[in-house]
Amino acid sequence: MAHVSDLIADDIEQYLHLHQHKGLLRFITCGSVDDGKSTLIGRLLYESQMLFEDHLAALQADSRRWGTQGEEIDFALLVDGLAAEREQGITIDVAYRFFSTDRRKFIVADTPGHEQYTRNMVTGASTADAAILMVDARKGILTQTRRHSYLVSLLGIRAIVVAINKMDLVDYSEQVYRRIRDDYEAFARQIGVEAVTFIPVSAFKGDNIVSPSPxxxxxRGPTLMGYLETVEIDEDRMQAAPLRLPVQWVNRPNLDFRGYAGTLAGGVVRPGDRIRVQPSGKESTVARIVTRDGDLEQAVAGQSVTLTLTDEIDISRGDMISAAREPAGTADQFETTLIWMHDEPLLPGRQYLLKLGTRTVTASVTTIKYQVNVNTLEHTAAKKLELNAIGVCNISLDRPVAFDPYTDNRDTGGFILIDRLSNNTVAAGLIHFALRRSQNIHLQPVDINQEAHARLKGQRPCVLWFTGLSGAGKSTIANLVEKKLHAEGRHTYLLDGDNIRHGLNKDLGFTDADRVENIRRVGEVARLMVDAGLIVLTAFISPFRSERQMARELLKDGEFLEIFVDTPLEAAEARDPKGLYRKARRGELKNFTGIDSPYERPESPEIHVDTTRMTPEAAADLIVEHIRNGGYLAP
Structure with a gap:
């Protein structure tokens, strides 16, 4: 006779086999601080463990001998542990918990309710199928409840349940429940959320979590676990969408095989399907669908596969393989919604890295059209976006990308912005549509190019970018350098900060946003002058590294020479030729670099001029000699 423990082991193995084939629901818990998210997650983990034990008991009549004696979960200790763990990791991570019941597997994103960590909530919600919005029955709908609800709506989560928690602390009042339900429904209609399920619960005592509460x-509605087990997962919607495969890498182990690997972000693909590669627009036919376990006759959204094609065409990481009859759009300018997630504000004109699927490009916000007040949903004007702000913006890329509107495909319509210097993620974005001008404006080829201009002038064009504090001597030294080059017959032009603000940039002030735009415009003008074959000198404070890097990246390697005119603040303030420091110290001049606005010193300039040890004349000689040795001045 088989031993009882062997029978139980067989039952467990049978259960786990069935468990592998159950559907998976990803959901997020969100809401304001102390609404009970940790308690709820602890309760769900606790109850799922109890359900697991009950299932094994039904499978095995002698289940009393199956044992976790001395190992049972203590609910209170579990909740305390979850809360402590989350507090320790609150600033860096979203905690993901896995649990299972007879009907379904679950992954829950446990995110903090603090306003300053809204970015954590966005991270968790970006892959969620459902959202549980926690509301403290004693407090009702709060600002963070509205913010998280608006974000859940923006991020395309269709299954939303409002768990009105701590009902035990309001004597299980139906009147309290109905008041909160009515308040939330009014707000939900404003943000376009139509289907919301309301469940009154006590996560701590277990009311309406697994069993109806007496x-x-x-x-008369569902329990929370009953809702989670039966809510529809919209798996079929993306399979019915057009084919989308962002290429993650090109797999070429030998000359006889070339495959394009990635995870299907939409649709179904079969051998023989006609496809289009974007943004190039080239077409081919699928030859094979290759996986580690062998070839497939069909692959659907969510599967990771490698496609081979019947034609040898140029495809790289970041390209999109689309259905030929229903291709993705391609553009380099969009209207988007941005959720700003960094302590440093978003400044229009500043360049960031944009990651859309497997493609990474350079991007900048050209216009903030408006910011959304999450309490009133009012659209307000904004020149920058602060931490947790939500704004509708126009954004421009340095090259076209393949995309879908976010409402059609979350994977091919959602992106992140990354700070180019720190590599921190600073924003999440949702594409609305391509701007028409991105389709109508094209580069016009010309016959007389930069090389032709440079040959005629007998010099190698470049930008000499002078940076330093006000009063450091940038304009003085730049003027001397230009005089020396002019005396040699060189073709130059000096762009000086004050002179530019009398014309091209007369509409700009001295806020951080205006300083970014000031340097963006100067960088573009300098690029055009280099294209004309000139040696361009620019004398601007240009206080931010990111904008100096932006100007550098507009040019080819070797065409941008950063010259740091290094003068201590005390020395520059002592000179104060224009009286600006005195005004700033008296509070008459706001956002003055070195006083109440930062100056970010160059980290590795091509030329370093120390004005405490060198005269302007000597500095000019040093710079001319440097560019001569670098081959910029043809003999």
Missing amino acids: NMDWY
């Missing part, structure tokens, strides 16, 4: 016999 304390709230007036409630």
